[in-house]
Every structure is written in structure tokens, then in C-alpha cells.
Amino acid sequence: xxxxxxxxxxxxxxxxxxxxxxxxxxxxxxxxxxxxxxxxxxxxxxxxxxxxxxxxxxxxxxxxxxxxxxxxxxxxxxxxxxxxxxxxxxxxxxxxxxxxxxxxxxxxxxxxxxxxxxxxxxxxxxxxxxxxxxxxxxxxxxxxxxxxxxxxxxxxxxxxxxxxxxxxxxxxxxxxxxxxxxxxxxxxxxxxxxxxxxxxxxxxxxxxxxxxxxxxxxxxxxxxxxxxxxxxxxxxxxxxxxxxxxxxxxxxxxxxxxxxx
Amino acid sequence: xxxxxxxxxxxxxxxxxxxxxxxxxxxxxxxxxxxxxxxxxxxxxxxxxxxxxxxxxxxxxxxxxxxxxxxxxxxxxxxxxxxxxxxxxxxxxxxxxxxxxxxxxxxxxxxxxxxxxxxxxxxxxxxxxxxxxxxxxxxxxxxxxxxxxxxxxxxxxxxxxxxxxxxxxxxxxxxxxxxxxxxxxxxxxxxxxxxxxxxxxxxxxxxxxxxxxxxxxxxxxxxxxxxxxxxxxxxxxxxxxxxxxxxxxxxxxxxxxxxxx
Numbered sequence: 001x002x003x004x005x006x007x008x009x010x011x012x013x014x015x016x017x018x019x020x021x022x023x024x025x026x027x028x029x030x031x032x033x034x035x036x037x038x039x040x041x042x043x044x045x046x047x048x049x050x051x052x053x054x055x056x057x058x059x060x061x062x063x064x065x066x067x068x069x070x071x072x073x074x075x076x077x078x079x080x081x082x083x084x085x086x087x088x089x090x091x092x093x094x095x096x097x098x099x100x101x102x103x104x105x106x107x108x109x110x111x112x113x114x115x116x117x118x119x120x121x122x123x124x125x126x127x128x129x130x131x132x133x134x135x136x137x138x139x140x141x142x143x144x145x146x147x148x149x150x151x152x153x154x155x156x157x158x159x160x161x162x163x164x165x166x167x168x169x170x171x172x173x174x175x176x177x178x179x180x181x182x183x184x185x186x187x188x189x190x191x192x193x194x195x196x197x198x199x200x201x202x203x204x205x206x207x208x209x210x211x212x213x214x215x216x217x218x219x220x221x222x223x224x225x226x227x228x229x230x231x232x233x234x235x236x237x238x239x240x241x242x243x244x245x246x247x248x249x250x251x252x253x254x255x256x257x258x259x260x261x
Numbered sequence: 262x263x264x265x266x267x268x269x270x271x272x273x274x275x276x277x278x279x280x281x282x283x284x285x286x287x288x289x290x291x292x293x294x295x296x297x298x299x300x301x302x303x304x305x306x307x308x309x310x311x312x313x314x315x316x317x318x319x320x321x322x323x324x325x326x327x328x329x330x331x332x333x334x335x336x337x338x339x340x341x342x343x344x345x346x347x348x349x350x351x352x353x354x355x356x357x358x359x360x361x362x363x364x365x366x367x368x369x370x371x372x373x374x375x376x377x378x379x380x381x382x383x384x385x386x387x388x389x390x391x392x393x394x395x396x397x398x399x400x401x402x403x404x405x406x407x408x409x410x411x412x413x414x415x416x417x418x419x420x421x422x423x424x425x426x427x428x429x430x431x432x433x434x435x436x437x438x439x440x441x442x443x444x445x446x447x448x449x450x451x452x453x454x455x456x457x458x459x460x461x462x463x464x465x466x467x468x469x470x471x472x473x474x475x476x477x478x479x480x481x482x483x484x485x486x487x488x489x490x491x492x493x494x495x496x497x498x499x500x501x502x503x504x505x506x507x508x509x510x511x512x513x514x515x516x517x518x519x520x521x522x
Contacts, residue, residue, distance in 0.1 A: 029414055031407035056407035099425065140421070146292035146317035153290055153417035156410070160401070160418045165360065202505075211508040227501075231492040247472040248509055 001102050001165045004034060006109050010162070011037045013073050015130055016121040017151060018044040024051030024061060025152025026119070031057035033159040038064040039073045039116075053152070070118065070133050079108040079115040082126050082134035083158060085147035092128070095137040098161050104136065105162070117158060122151050190238035195228045198238050201245045208252040262363050262427040265295060267370045271423070272298045274334050276391055277382040278412060279305040285312030285322060286413025287380070292318035294420040295427075299325040300334045300377075314413070331379065331391050336454030340369040340376040341490070343387050343395035344419060346408040353389070353487050356398040359422050365397070366423070372449055378419060383412050393486040394453060396493075451499035456489045459499050462506045469513040 002010065012035055017023050020043075027038060038060060040048065054061040067073035074080050081101060084091075096104060105115055118134060120126035131137060140157055142149060149157070190198075202224060206212040212220050233241070263271065273296055278284050281304075288299060299321060301309065315322040328334035335341050342362060345352075357365060362378075369376055379395060381387035392398060401418055403410060410418070451459075463485060467473040473481050494502070 025411055025414065028407075028411055032403040032410050032414075034404050053411070055411070056409065141424075141427075142293040143295045146289075148317065149293050149417070150286055150289055150314070150316070150413065152411065153286065153293075153414055156414035156418055157421045160421070163402075205509065206505060209505075209509045209512045211505050227498060231494070231498075233492070237488060237492075244467065244470075244472050248466065248470045248513070251470045252509070252512060 002106060002109075002162050006106060007034045007163065008036055009109050009112065009114050010035060010105065011039055011074070011077060011114060011116040012155065012159070013039045013041060013070065013116050013118045014043075014151070014155075015041045015070050015073075015118060015126060016044065017048070017119075018122050019151075020045045020048040020051040021053045022122060022151040023048045024053030024055075024057075026155040027051075027054040027057040027061045027064070029152065029156035029159050030060060032156070033163045035159055035162075036060065039067055040064055041067045041070050041073050070130050074116045074118070074133055076114055077116040078113045079105065079136075080118060080134045081105070081116070081136050081138045082118045082131050083120070083138050083140065083154060084125060084131075085140060085142050085149060091137045092131065093134060093137055095139055098138055098140050098158055101136075101138050101158075102162050102164070117162075119151060119155060190233045190235045194235060194238040194242075195225070195233060198233075198242050198245070199224045199228055201242055201249065205245050205249050205252070208249055262425055263367060263370075263423050264427060267367060268295045268424065269297055270370050270373065270375050271296060271366065272300055272335070272338060272375060272377040273416065273420070274300045274302060274331065274377050274379045275304075275412070275416075276302045276331055276334075276379060276387060277305065278309070278380075279383050280412075281306045281309040281312040282314045283383060283412040284309045285314030285316075285318075287416040288312075288315040288318040288322040288325070290413065290417035290420050291321060293417070294424045296420055296423075297321065300328055301325055302328045302331050302334050331394050332453070332457055335377045335379070335394055336457070337452050338375045338377040339450035339452045339496075340366070340374070340397075341379060341395045341453060342366070342377070342397050342399045343379045343392050344381070344399050344401065344415060345386060345392075346401060346403050346410060346415075352398045353392065354395060354398055354491060356400055359399055359401050359419055362399050362419075363423050363425070369450065374449060375452075378423075380412060380416060390483065393483045394490075396490045448495040448497055451494045451496045455496060455499045455503075456486070456494065459494075459503050459506070460485045460489055462503060462510060466506050466510050466513070469510055 012026065012030055014023060014026060017040065023040060030038060043066065049062050051061060108115055118126065120130060140149060140154060203221060206220065273287065273291055275284060275287060278301065284301060291299060304327065310323050312322060366376055379387065381391060401410060401415060464482060467481065
């Protein structure tokens with residue numbers, strides 16, 4: 001994965017994009033995954049800088065340089081990767097899968113060097129001429145039946161992959177206490193004794209409600225113990241279940257006793 | 262990663278999507294990464310099936326069922342994962358990073374079981390009520406400064422991640438979840454609809470036994486849904502619990518009616 005500094009050295013380059021919504025979507029994905037440098041080459045629509053799809057990234061879009069050619073856009077980059085879906089032709093340069101790109105890029109970004117990740121137009125992708133500026137061709141593994149991705153989605157997937165597993169984004173799984181009274185996954189598990197107490201009250205409820213005949217008692221006890229352990233009750237869960245079953249039992253017995261002899 | 266068959270068992274569910282272009286973009290990403298089942302819950306725009314953004318996936322979009330509620334959409338799924346960007350609130354259930362989802366799902370998809378990956382609306386994401394139908398909350402690691410992703414891009418990133426590394430490794434056996442050390446680990450998990458039925462009967466029992474006042478009803482419903490999912494009931498467990506609570510309910514009501522006016 002690329003760290004924060006490395007991501008700042010990677011230029012995202014869109015070549016001849018037609019739909020400003022896709023340019024904005026690319027900018028939004030850049031903001032989502034911590035990339036800051038966007039260059040747009042020969043865009044089709046003049047007012048692309050105002051694309052409303054650049055949610056959270058209007059400045060990034062406003063400040064993006066516009067270049068006339070790909071050659072100009074990547075002139076300051078010492079390593080250029082061009083994206084493609086499944087290559088139908090024989091590529092002129094090495095092709096790698098997107099998963100392999102982060103370590104490859106990381107090795108090229110020493111001493112403040114800059115690199116570019118280039119995306120072609122919605123309709124035709126990168127031409128052979130475009131690709132001639134690229135050191136490597138990067139493939140996103142898609143289904144052979146439908147290889148062509150939407151531009152904004154392709155940018156999102158690539159930038160996600162480049163930042164995947166990075167320290168900055170990968171929040172440590174801090175123990176999280178749930179907001180409700182309900183116990184979450186990190187709450188302490190119920191000790192065996194609590195489960196046994198619960199099991200006893202459930203058994204009594206089964207008996208009092210006529211659910212299980214006396215002959216089944218031993219088998220039910222075993223099943224219930226296994227079940228309660230498999231369900232991984234927390235201490236809080238066990239207490240709540242216990243309250244409910246005690247209440248039920250009290251009502252069942254209360255109403256029986258009221259029935260009288 | 263999920264293999265071809267496993268991807269066919271995963272339902273992509275969009276809850277209250279506003280923009281048909283995003284629904285189409287989700288369908289396109291599904292076709293790119295080999296997913297085939299889409300359900301749309303309470304969409305805002307009536308003509309969403311005609312979204313032109315569903316490049317390469319018009320049939321997938323045309324045949325996608327529309328559900329009135331999330332409960333209905335996932336009723337046949339035994340494992341439900343809800344997506345969120347950086348959680349601003351404390352989640353009620355376990356949260357995992359998207360990278361951890363594929364092995365988790367693979368362990369749940371044995372014996373033809375179905376799972377769902379749920380996305381919320383563009384504006385608000387999934388509500389707390391939506392999330393109460395989820396066994397786990399999935400986070401896409403994004404920048405804290407701009408956590409919110411475009412819906413179509415979020416779907417693309419998640420489906421890319423779930424199919425990441427498939428292909429060469431496709432033929433490997435699906436990783437099994439570590440057994441929780443007991444009999445039930447191979448038994449099929451209860452589908453969402455069975456849990457909803459059980460929750461209703463438990464609620465009625467709570468009411469009939471005087472355990473919970475009317476005012477607490479909504480909060481209890483939410484808690485109960487979360488609890489039943491966290492406990493990982495198998496289908497057999499759910500049926501057994503249902504039988505017990507129905508019996509209790511019958512006795513509680515029977516004894517009440519016998520008390521007479």
C-alpha cells in the first residue's frame with residue numbers, strides 16, 4: 001500500500017474524459033482515499049470544473065491543471081502506469097494486475113519522484129499512442145463478459161487498492177462499546193455460572209408451560225447447555241434473558257395458583 | 262475472495278436509493294465483478310429500471326426485484342452485512358473492515374445459504390433501524406476528512422474487494438470459519454425471516470407476561486432484532502425457540518382468558 005506521503009506523489013490523469021460527472025466522481029474518490037493531484041487532458045466539456053459530483057472535493061477539481069496532451073500531463077513523472085480492462089490486444093509493455101501496482105509504485109517514489117496513474121476516455125479507453133507514454137499497463141480484473149468499467153468507478157477501485165491496508169486509513173479495531181443497553185460483540189461473555197442459572201430458569205419455564213414432559217428433562221438440559229454456549233451470550237444478554245424468563249415463570253405459576261384446588 | 266458460485270449467492274441490496282443513475286451504476290459494477298442478484302428497496306424514482314448507466318447489465322436491472330422493506334428484501338438471507346463509512350456513532354453490532362468481509366462471507370455460504378450486502382441511500386446511508394437487520398457492519402476505510410462515498414463507487418469498491426484475487430485461486434476450497442467448538446457450527450443458519458417471526462412471538466410473550474410496557478415496544482423490537490442476529494441462531498435453534506415461546510404464549514393467554522371477566 002502507499003502511505004500518505006506517497007499518495008501525494010501520485011498524479012491521477014484523466015485523458016479526454018467526456019462526462020463532467022465522471023471527472024467530479026474521480027475527484028470525489030481521490031478525496032475519499034487521500035490523493036490530491038488531478039490533471040485533466042483535453043476534456044470534452046468546457047465547464048468540467050463545476051461538476052457537482054465532486055462531493056467533498058470542489059477545490060481539488062477547481063485547482064486541477066488542464067493539459068493539452070498526455071505527454072504534457074506526465075512530463076514531470078518518472079513512472080507512468082496506464083489503466084486498461086482485459087487487454088484485447090498484445091500490449092507493448094509489461095502488464096500487471098492492479099493488486100501488484102502499490103508495491104511497484106512504492107519502489108519508484110523515492111527521493112520525491114512523481115508517478116502518474118492514467119485513465120482513458122469513457123468510450124475508448126487509452127489508445128496505443130497514449131499507452132506509449134506508460135511504463136506499465138495496469139489491469140483491473142473484471143469479468144470477460146463485461147470488462148468495461150465506468151470511469152468514476154474504475155478510479156475509485158484503483159485508488160482504493162493503492163491505499164488498501166495503509167496505516168493511515170486502517171483504523172485500529174478499537175474496542176467499541178455499543179450505544180444501547182444491548183451488549184455488543186466486545187462485551188464480556190457470560191460466565192458459565194450465569195448460563196447455568198439461565199438454563200435452570202428456562203427449564204422450569206418449559207416445565208411450567210407444559211412444553212416438555214418430565215421424561216425429556218435430562219436430554220433438554222444437555223441441549224440447553226450446549227445451545228446457550230454456542231450462542232455466545234454476553235453477561236448482559238444472560239441477565240436480560242433471565243429477567244424475562246423469571247417474569248414468565250412468575251406469571252405462569254401465579255395464574256396456576258390462582259386457579260386453586 | 263469469493264468464487265463464482267459464492268458470488269451467485271450474494272444479494273446486493275440498495276435501500277431507498279434516490280438517483281436511478283446510481284442504481285444503474287451498481288448494476289454495472291455487479292456485471293464487472295460477477296454478481297447477479299440485485300434487490301432495490303423503496304426506490305425514490307419510479308423508472309429506475311431504465312437507468313442508462315447500467316452498461317452491460319440492462320437485464321440484471323430489469324429483473325431486479327423491488328421490495329417495500331429491507332426486512333422483506335433479506336428475509337431469505339441467513340447473513341446480512343450493512344455497509345457504512347467511518348462510523349460516527351457507536352455501532353450496535355460488530356464492525357469489520359471490507360477486507361475482512363470475503364473470508365467472513367465465505368464461511369456463511371455453505372449449503373446454498375444466501376447472504377446480503379446492503380447499501381443505504383445517497384444522503385443518509387443506512388439508518389439504525391436498517392442496521393438492526395444486519396449481523397455485521399462493514400466499513401470501507403476512507404479518509405476521515407472525506408469519508409462519504411458515492412453510492413455507485415462504494416458498490417464497485419466492495420464488489421471488487423469481494424472478488425479480489427479470484428481467478429487463479431478460484432478452485433481453492435472456501436475458507437471455513439473457525440468452529441465455535443460445538444455441534445451447531447455446520448447447521449444452516451436461520452434466515453432473516455425466521456428471526457423476524459421469532460422476534461414477534463417473543464415480543465408478544467413480553468407483552469402478555471407484563472415484562473415490557475407498551476412505551477418500550479419500539480426500543481425492545483430493535484434490541485431484539487440485534488440480539489437474535491448476534492446470537493447466530495441456526496434454523497433448528499430458531500424453530501425450537503419459536504415452539505417454546507408459542508407454548509408459553511398460549512398458556513399465558515389461556516390462563517388469562519380463564520380468569521374471566
